[in-house]
Amino acid sequence: MVLTAARPRRMWGVNDGAGSGLYIPKIAVVERIVDETPDTKTFRLRFEDEDFASSFSWEPGQFVEVTVFGVGEAPIGFASNPMEPCPFELTVVARGKVTRAMHALKVGDRVGIRGPLGNCWPLEQTKGMDLLIVSGGCGLAPLRPLIFHVLANRNDYGDIWLLYGARTPADRDYKQDLETWAARNDMYVLQSVDVPDGTWKQHVGVVGSLLPLVKLNPEETAAFVCGPPVMIKFVARDLLKMGFTEDRVITSLERHMKCGVGKCGHCCINHLYVCTDGPIFTYQQVRTLYEIDI
Amino acid sequence: MKVGSAFILDKARVGEFIESLGSEMQIVAPKRQFGGDVAFAAIKHPDEISWDYGNDIHPPKRFLLPHYEVLFRYKTNDSIQIEPVMEERPQAIVGIRSCDVTALRQQERFFCSQICDPHFESRSKNTVLFSLVCNQPREECFCICCDSGPYLFSGYDVQLTDLGDRFLYEVGSEKGAEVSAPREHLLANASEKDLKLRDSIWLNADAKFQTTSYLAKAILFISANEVPQSVWDQFGAECFRCGSCTNLCPVCSCFNVEDTKDGDGAFTRWRYWDSCQFAGFTREASGYNPRATFGSRVQRRFYHKASYQYITRDGRHGCVGCGRCVVGCMADLGVPSVVKRLRRAVSEQAKLEAPA
Numbered sequence: 001m002v003l004t005a006a007r008p009r010r011m012w013g014v015n016d017g018a019g020s021g022l023y024i025p026k027i028a029v030v031e032r033i034v035d036e037t038p039d040t041k042t043f044r045l046r047f048e049d050e051d052f053a054s055s056f057s058w059e060p061g062q063f064v065e066v067t068v069f070g071v072g073e074a075p076i077g078f079a080s081n082p083m084e085p086c087p088f089e090l091t092v093v094a095r096g097k098v099t100r101a102m103h104a105l106k107v108g109d110r111v112g113i114r115g116p117l118g119n120c121w122p123l124e125q126t127k128g129m130d131l132l133i134v135s136g137g138c139g140l141a142p143l144r145p146l147i148f149h150v151l152a153n154r155n156d157y158g159d160i161w162l163l164y165g166a167r168t169p170a171d172r173d174y175k176q177d178l179e180t181w182a183a184r185n186d187m188y189v190l191q192s193v194d195v196p197d198g199t200w201k202q203h204v205g206v207v208g209s210l211l212p213l214v215k216l217n218p219e220e221t222a223a224f225v226c227g228p229p230v231m232i233k234f235v236a237r238d239l240l241k242m243g244f245t246e247d248r249v250i251t252s253l254e255r256h257m258k259c260g261v262g263k264c265g266h267c268c269i270n271h272l273y274v275c276t277d278g279p280i281f282t283y284q285q286v287r288t289l290y291e292i293d294i
Numbered sequence: 295m296k297v298g299s300a301f302i303l304d305k306a307r308v309g310e311f312i313e314s315l316g317s318e319m320q321i322v323a324p325k326r327q328f329g330g331d332v333a334f335a336a337i338k339h340p341d342e343i344s345w346d347y348g349n350d351i352h353p354p355k356r357f358l359l360p361h362y363e364v365l366f367r368y369k370t371n372d373s374i375q376i377e378p379v380m381e382e383r384p385q386a387i388v389g390i391r392s393c394d395v396t397a398l399r400q401q402e403r404f405f406c407s408q409i410c411d412p413h414f415e416s417r418s419k420n421t422v423l424f425s426l427v428c429n430q431p432r433e434e435c436f437c438i439c440c441d442s443g444p445y446l447f448s449g450y451d452v453q454l455t456d457l458g459d460r461f462l463y464e465v466g467s468e469k470g471a472e473v474s475a476p477r478e479h480l481l482a483n484a485s486e487k488d489l490k491l492r493d494s495i496w497l498n499a500d501a502k503f504q505t506t507s508y509l510a511k512a513i514l515f516i517s518a519n520e521v522p523q524s525v526w527d528q529f530g531a532e533c534f535r536c537g538s539c540t541n542l543c544p545v546c547s548c549f550n551v552e553d554t555k556d557g558d559g560a561f562t563r564w565r566y567w568d569s570c571q572f573a574g575f576t577r578e579a580s581g582y583n584p585r586a587t588f589g590s591r592v593q594r595r596f597y598h599k600a601s602y603q604y605i606t607r608d609g610r611h612g613c614v615g616c617g618r619c620v621v622g623c624m625a626d627l628g629v630p631s632v633v634k635r636l637r638r639a640v641s642e643q644a645k646l647e648a649p650a
Contacts, residue, residue, distance in 0.1 A: 096579030265548030
């Protein structure tokens with residue numbers, strides 16, 4: 001069976017009744033803000049409209065367009081447990097105009113949300129397989145819902161390996177979750193940092209250097225990879241060398257994005273729109289495209 | 295009134311016809327401007343229409359996808375209040391050329407497919423296209439190579455062909471029939487002779503093209519990524535990065551979205567035309583730009599216009615042969631000359647690679 005990214009059950013503008021409100025966000029309230037790293041925060045958001053909130057659902061890998069009123073809109077991936085679709089969490093690195101404005105938000109502030117947007121990780125198709133999850137830096141965010149999903153449906157999957165790399169121990173997102181997951185006896189968690197501090201006892205190096213430690217049969221495994229472009233590129237190549245077929249290397253891609261619904265033309269990689277055809281792609285889908293260096 | 299039926303609109307009655315139409319909707323038509331150029335504009339009186347014109351250098355796409363369009367307004371004072379904005383005014387674009395009709399139909403397919411853009415859909419639903427066959431293509435026109443002119447067999451609501459003292463008036467859609475019916479008394483039935491005259495005028499126009507573009511070959515090369523990178527880089531070196539090719543293109547539709555402040559706590563979210571030829575088009579917040587070189591942006595433009603991958607998506611290649619990029623480009627990167635150079639470059643490459 002050739003793996004492909006999955007079509008979600010619900011998608012903004014397709015079957016959620018956005019209708020003439022395609023570009024009009026729903027109002028959500030910031031319920032909680034957690035500092036993950038010096039430049040990363042996780043926001044818990046709940047829709048003001050209770051009917052909309054109770055019918056809201058999304059799947060791991062999907063994202064939303066967040067409006068900071070008075071500033072603008074930016075695409076951010078869901079980062080929380082998909083079994084509790086609302087309130088949901090978004091993990092945001094302060095980088096651009098909108099994400100910096102998000103970091104200035106306080107509990108009780110209102111933002112606008114359009115979503116869920118995009119496709120999702122193939123969690124149905126990969127049932128019965130071993131999972132290798134490789135992430136770098138803030139690339140763990142779109143994989144966190146996937147991890148919650150497979151742990152909640154633990155018997156559906158074989159061995160689970162989580163590889164996580166960051167610049168320094170302090171730059172790791174979800175430190176509490178990582179501890180919880182590492183303590184479980186039904187999954188393997190390997191962590192690596194580029195620059196260790198005095199107390200770091202685990203691996204030092206790029207995340208790809210953890211791959212030789214993994215004991216998996218590539219023929220029965222699906223690899224989920226997310227991180228900076230250069231990390232995806234090298235991890236994907238290492239995985240292919242290990243014997244993974246191109247459809248078994250599944251990744252979440254990013255591009256500068258405006259509308260989120262396939263109209264503005266910014267996020268195209270060749271003929272593929274990251275917002276509606278993605279953000280989840282298999283290596284097989286994108287390897288021949290000249291507009292991506294992978 | 296049946297779709298596919300043909301009538302005669304006497305030129306002496308065109309004024310009355312336009313006035314009657316104008317009482318129901320805004321009329322957009324080619325109008326001579328102060329400097330002497332003809333541009334599409336809203337008109338109040340039928341005499342303002344300049345029937346004898348080549349084409350407007352600015353495509354009429356702006357009447358369906360304006361340069362600047364408000365998506366919604368909002369206030370942030372006490373609570374967040376969002377006020378949707380939607381344009382629903384009916385309009386007729388009279389005298390639009392076949393190439394531009396083809397382009398607008400392609401935009402309609404793109405904007406109103408699976409995920410429907412409500413703003414574009416609302417304008418397009420309220421727009422009726424009266425196309426005017428080109429009896430005399432301009433020097434830079436090559437629609438005949440792009441299956442989009444100088445006359446059409448479908449796509450128009452009403453198609454007019456200038457027969458000298460009268461127009462042949464062909465109804466091409468239900469919408470065309472609907473707007474024609476109340477003015478049927480101004481129309482006469484077309485005779486066999488009128489249709490024969492139309493055919494000869496059409497054939498005569500076909501013979502007058504001065505520019506050609508063998509797009510099919512370029513589509514092959516671009517789709518298979520056979521064009522040497524050095525050729526794109528050369529185009530990139532020649533490009534002035536002004537964006538006029540995409541702004542003047544009737545098929546291009548990329549836009550940017552921005553929020554601006556109107557006053558105390560009042561904001562507008564609007565969209566405006568953007569261009570894949572600008573560096574900021576793909577630059578991410580981190581500073582990383584996946585389309586960093588000038589050549590890669592020119593390549594992007596042609597990949598979107600002429601690759602099987604996009605033809606499969608959009609149902610058609612992205613060039614209608616209007617020739618505006620030929621006129622607008624300060625370098626020489628209009629579609630026909632780029633296509634010509636791509637063909638030459640690939641055949642030279644093939645010669646180099648062929649065994650001696």
